[in-house]
Amino acid sequence: MTKRHSQKYKIDRRMGENIWGRPKSPINARPYGPGQHGQRRKGKLSDFGMQLMAKQKLKGYYGNITEKQFSRIYAEAQRRRGNTAELLIGLLESRLDAVVYRAKFVPTVFAARQFVNHGHVKVNGRKVNIPSYVCKPGDVIEVRDRSRSMALVLEALQSPERDVPDYIDLDPKAMKATYARIPEFAEVPYPVKMEPNLVVEFYSS
Known part of the structure; x- marks a missing residue:
């Protein structure tokens, strides 16, 4: 890690x-x-x-x-x-930690990496704890049952700070997200x- x-x-x-x-x-x-040199004029x-x-x-x-x-x-x-x-x-954008972040299961990309590392995520019903795991279109990413009551997850899902992009189909109540397709650059928020x-x-x- x-x-x-x-x-x-x-x-x-x-x-x-x-x-x-x-x-x-x-x-x-x-x-x-x-x-200490941060306020210098940049060339x-x-x-x-x-x-x-x-x-x-x-x-x-x-x-x-x-x-x-x-x-x-x-x-x-x-x-x-x-x-x-x-x-x-x-x-x-196909990295598992990026998909977890885009689905708003966590508040930051740094939290997404840790969240995956700690075994809180399943992909197609199987636990995956590798943040660099490459998701494929159609993969279902979900928060494991024992992790769904975590304050981190609940607060992130309810936060108005970010929107879920169109290439992620999110079911917030089930805490499941489907990676619908690989996005084009213009679609990434x-x-x-x-x-x-x-x-x-x-x-x-």
């Missing part, structure tokens, strides 16, 4: 954006980078700098994905036939602008 050693919301401040769209993000109050980014920023933002959005894991996902997207940027987003085309350029350069 990977562990984020730095505070997760430092990513927001480093990027200068509230990448998860959460009300308590520190970027809402301190719109500058972390650390114009080079093309490489913009590509790197796009990659770091997309990778950071999905929580504790390591550089090695992310580059492996990119390599798989590149291997498949089609638009690499679209395929990359589709693979990221990112709170900020993501640029997977720049990520492709980063790995291609």
